[in-house]
Amino acid sequence: MMTGKQYIESLRNRNIKVYLKGKLLDPKTLSEHPYLAGHFNAAAMTYDLAHDPAAEDLMTTKSHLTGKKINRFTHIHHSVEDLVKKVKMLRMISLKTGSCYQRCVGFDAMNALYSTTFEMDKALGTKSHEKLKDFILQVQENDWMVAGAMTDPKGDRNFGPSKQPDPDMFLHVVKQDDKGITVRGAKMHMTGMINSHWMILMPTMGLGEADKDYAVCCAVPVDAPNIIHIFGRQTNDGRKEEGEIDQGNAKFAIVGGEALTVLDDVFVPWDKVFMCGEYQFAGMLVERFASYHRQNYGGCKGGVSDIVIGAAANLADMSGYGNASHVKEKISQMVHLTETLYCCSIACSSEGRPTAAGNYYVDPLLANVGKHNVTSLIYEIDRLAQDIGGGILATTPSESDLKSPEIGKYVDKYLRGVQSVPTEDRLRMVRLVENMTGGTALVEAMHGAGSPQAQKITYPRLANIQAKKIAAAALAGVKNLPDTGKKK
């Protein structure tokens, strides 16, 4: 298992092409670039904590393939305990970083693929499961970070993949021969992509026969030929070129550091291809990946919200109203909402079940409900933090003003709250709340792991409404239910 430092060093020799604000960056110094450093640091935490005796029970486990001790982020869950520990691990890491540490997406992709390839091989006679196991073995042995690349650009949402005016709006196979396949397209919003070793490419939705060429899933190094990554902008990112205070969380940044990844005819050898044309199993893969990823949100956003709660409470104390009853009540409300999110993640893990492949899968309905809650409750938690924080969250002068020899004394004087706390400390807390509760962070809660509608559409299918109707009818003594054309 690598340490955080070894992880960062292991990324230096990649031939990765990353563009930021129109410029190609030097791959050797990415981890020091002001726009990227925080995201590297956050991911490095997933490596460092594996060596911390206080965290190792959550951070490490035994490989089912080799029996060796491995970082949990490379593991295939084999029990309910594994699923629960994953959620607890995420909350613990978020409490240290206050931001996304990105390593879950590839982790979830491997787990979803594990059961999907097993069932696909059984049904269609493909040989993908053993290839996937070989890849997982390499991931575990090398302690790689793997990005999970599902979301396509999708172009005009009126059309599916094969009906798009531009066929590249969904990643697809453009060539195949006895050595491998060539894929073309792009993946959007790629969390942690630029500081990963490999990526797993997956289809973005269930597919039909006409979309066969889009049913492609494979593993590719992030620096393979013909791949470029274009780093996305975030709210307030220009502050990264200034000092530290105005960034709020300078060490670990905000959200995951997402990129647009362009695959302009990328060759993938057959041993790393897990799906090529098996459109019948695209939907299963998408649903399992989404459920594993939605499982996470009460863990990771629970920990992020713990920081928001702490920051808002500190700010109230620093301004002298920490003991006001309405502030205490709002803090309690934030706790209630945060623990509600956490409950869903623990519940969907506790209700996990073995798959045909032997690995464990979360309860998908509960996982979807949990992520669905995140799409609104995070807004409420952050709204309360902003309520407690006051107008200074939006209007505070900059770090440069605070440090200015001419006007610094005015910022220091007028931005002070209680006398015992230096103004700089109060401003650091202001910036933490400002950056954690605005712009990019909120959009991430809304759309990361799927927009609310993506969760809602699972309910009719997963919630067994018909069974509820029959139960209600039995209780009411009703024998005649209208024929709605659906199976009883």
Ligand SMILES: Cc1cc2nc3c(=O)[nH]c(=O)nc-3n(C[C@H](O)[C@H](O)[C@H](O)COP(=O)(O)OP(=O)(O)OC[C@H]3O[C@@H](n4cnc5c(N)ncnc54)[C@H](O)[C@@H]3O)c2cc1C
């Ligand atoms: C910070 C962040 C990190 C992310 N990280 C990753 C990652 O690491 N890997 C990954 O694969 N993905 C990642 N995603 C992508 C995420 O899963 C998607 O953003 C999400 O699935 C929504 O897709 P979209 O952004 O294309 O939204 P859109 O498809 O543009 O949806 C926008 C709105 O339109 C609605 N809509 C869309 N299509 C239709 C339609 N046909 N009919 C009616 N309504 C429609 C949606 O319900 C939604 O309300 C990330 C996203 C964010 C914001």
Ligand code: SF4
């Ligand atoms: S948003 Fe949360 S679950 Fe997703 S990669 Fe980041 S830390 Fe992991």
